[in-house]
Amino acid sequence: MIIILIVILTPFLYCLTTLIFCSTFDFFQGKQKFKFPIKSLFYESIIQYFVFIFLPIDLFRKWEIFETKNDKIAVLLPGYTETQFIFRNLRKELRKNEIGYKVIRYKPFFGDLKKLTNDLKLEIDLLLERNRKYEIYIIGHSMGGLIGRYLLENNSYSNVCSLIMIATPHKGTIFGRFGIGKCAKQLIPNSRFLNGLSKSSISNTMNLYSQMDSLIYPRNSAIYFENNIALKDKTLHNSTVFNSETTKLIIEEIKYGKCNTTN
Numbered sequence: 001m002i003i004i005l006i007v008i009l010t011p012f013l014y015c016l017t018t019l020i021f022c023s024t025f026d027f028f029q030g031k032q033k034f035k036f037p038i039k040s041l042f043y044e045s046i047i048q049y050f051v052f053i054f055l056p057i058d059l060f061r062k063w064e065i066f067e068t069k070n071d072k073i074a075v076l077l078p079g080y081t082e083t084q085f086i087f088r089n090l091r092k093e094l095r096k097n098e099i100g101y102k103v104i105r106y107k108p109f110f111g112d113l114k115k116l117t118n119d120l121k122l123e124i125d126l127l128l129e130r131n132r133k134y135e136i137y138i139i140g141h142s143m144g145g146l147i148g149r150y151l152l153e154n155n156s157y158s159n160v161c162s163l164i165m166i167a168t169p170h171k172g173t174i175f176g177r178f179g180i181g182k183c184a185k186q187l188i189p190n191s192r193f194l195n196g197l198s199k200s201s202i203s204n205t206m207n208l209y210s211q212m213d214s215l216i217y218p219r220n221s222a223i224y225f226e227n228n229i230a231l232k233d234k235t236l237h238n239s240t241v242f243n244s245e246t247t248k249l250i251i252e253e254i255k256y257g258k259c260n261t262t263n
Contacts, residue, residue: 011048017084037234044236073100079142094244110181116159139164153198161259167240201225210235
């Protein structure tokens with residue numbers, strides 16, 4: 001019984017602690033009034049519960065690849081300690097709209113972001129070897145957005161149509177101090193990795209963020225140079241990916257966005 005309670009309460013307490021921290025510091029620094037969205041907190045806790053549950057499960061099973069006759073394909077980049085589960089709703093909508101996708105598995109799981117970026121480059125090269133007509137849309141959540149950004153800042157791809165970043169800590173987050181692995185340390189504000197990112201925008205980007213993010217602090221770290229869209233709902237961090245507005249914007253970008261590829 002005690003073990004069950006611990007399993008149930010841990011995600012809630014985790015989300016509660018990070019939300020209180022971010023909201024309290026914002027309040028005392030005069031950045032915004034103290035906000036405590038109860039509904040959003042419970043929704044985030046439920047998602048975090050499944051993130052924890054699927055972490056060991058997904059590490060030992062094959063990650064999903066969905067191919068269609070359509071030349072459009074989404075490359076999905078999970079965030080820190082996340083698996084393909086984080087894109088569950090988005091994958092469902094991509095299938096419904098006959099858009100292919102591939103979820104990238106990080107090896108090692110807590111590895112150097114530069115190495116993970118090199119691995120991503122190999123994955124994209126393999127996709128283009130199979131189909132030179134692919135129109136690729138890179139979609140990254142949290143840390144995944146940084147990996148996609150670093151890739152496109154250092155490589156040129158005519159077949160990559162757009163980079164969509166969701167709840168991405170562009171200037172880092174202090175919660176990186178509590179993580180394990182090199183990638184966690186690279187998420188800390190003013191890390192060598194973050195300071196090495198370009199100081200100007202990549203073309204064809206979309207940056208989706210929440211003003212109530214509970215894992216990115218300072219919260220303005222979630223803002224990119226341009227093409228920022230603040231979600232209307234008070235989502236926290238992982239729930240930003242599951243948000244219906246997020247899904248709608250991504251599907252519209254892939255289906256109707258302009259993509260000037262050279263095949």
